[in-house]
Amino acid sequence: MIDPRSSIIEKRLAGVKRVIAVTGWKGGIGKSSIASVLALLLARKGHRTALLDLDFTGASDHIILGINDAHYTEETGINPPLACGITFMSMSFFSQGRAVPLRGSDVSQAALELLAVTQWGEQNFLVVDMPPGIGDASLDMVRWIKRAELLAVTTPAVLAVETLRRSLALFERLNVPLLGIVENLSAGVPSQFSHHAKFLGAIRCDPNLEAVTGQPELILKTSFAEDLGKIAAVFGQEH
Ligand SMILES: Nc1ncnc2c1ncn2[C@@H]1O[C@H](COP(=O)(O)OP(=O)(O)O)[C@@H](O)[C@H]1O
Numbered sequence: 072m073i074d075p076r077s078s079i080i081e082k083r084l085a086g087v088k089r090v091i092a093v094t095g096w097k098g099g100i101g102k103s104s105i106a107s108v109l110a111l112l113l114a115r116k117g118h119r120t121a122l123l124d125l126d127f128t129g130a131s132d133h134i135i136l137g138i139n140d141a142h143y144t145e146e147t148g149i150n151p152p153l154a155c156g157i158t159f160m161s162m163s164f165f166s167q168g169r170a171v172p173l174r175g176s177d178v179s180q181a182a183l184e185l186l187a188v189t190q191w192g193e194q195n196f197l198v199v200d201m202p203p204g205i206g207d208a209s210l211d212m213v214r215w216i217k218r219a220e221l222l223a224v225t226t227p228a229v230l231a232v233e234t235l236r237r238s239l240a241l242f243e244r245l246n247v248p249l250l251g252i253v254e255n256l257s258a259g260v261p262s263q264f265s266h267h268a269k270f271l272g273a274i275r276c277d278p279n280l281e282a283v284t285g286q287p288e289l290i291l292k293t294s295f296a297e298d299l300g301k302i303a304a305v306f307g308q309e310h
């Protein structure tokens with residue numbers, strides 16, 4: 072069945088050069104931190120950058136970046152606000168601090184609606200903080216955002232490594248391009264993925280990160296931002 076939103080989403084994303092989907096199939100591994108700070112770093116480098124928080128149940132990019140009183144405006148579709156130099160859209164705009172009791176296909180539907188109405192304009196990058204897991208919502212996103220390149224986040228934990236291996240195989244079968252693999256919360260030991268052709272680097276465990284939540288200027292001074300900056304430089308200069 073052809074869903075009319077498919078062509079609308081493509082039209083909405085027409086001015087976006089690259090879509091980076093930050094994913095990782097587990098919670099608490101730093102996906103939101105990486106997506107938010109990556110958008111911040113790209114914007115500071117002068118790239119036109121947008122950020123879309125699709126983690127409906129735990130939208131947190133606005134908390135990480137301290138975006139408290141930004142609001143979208145409506146015209147033909149909705150226009151995301153510019154906050155921290157980033158064109159920003161999040162389900163948190165609609166949930167108003169409450170938990171959103173969505174699950175399964177509801178999450179997909181809400182995400183698709185958001186993609187169908189958001190006017191991104193011209194962007195060099197759209198960073199997407201993906202819904203957790205490789206459930207329907209996550210699979211639907213890569214199906215609908217056809218140009219999405221995956222930035223896969225893992226940690227040194229054995230379970231995260233195994234989950235990532237299986238997930239990468241799945242996305243390869245689905246022909247979703249892999250931009251790269253990042254190991255977060257590294258303890259300085261070489262990553263299990265360090266020999267993978269798409270391994271981009273590690274981000275050290277940074278005990279100061281939590282304390283600077285909501286303060287973008289201070290986030291930029293952390294070792295987290297320094298490590299992620301080196302990784303972003305790899306693909307932030309192409310195109
Ligand atoms: N490299 C790191 N060093 C220290 N704390 C980190 C690091 N990466 C993430 N965190 C912390 O871990 C918690 C979970 O991160 P988050 O980005 O919300 O993960 P996810 O989006 O995968 O659930 C947050 O409190 C965050 O500040």
Ligand SMILES: [Mg+2]
Nearest residue numbers: 102103126131
């Ligand atoms: Mg998250």
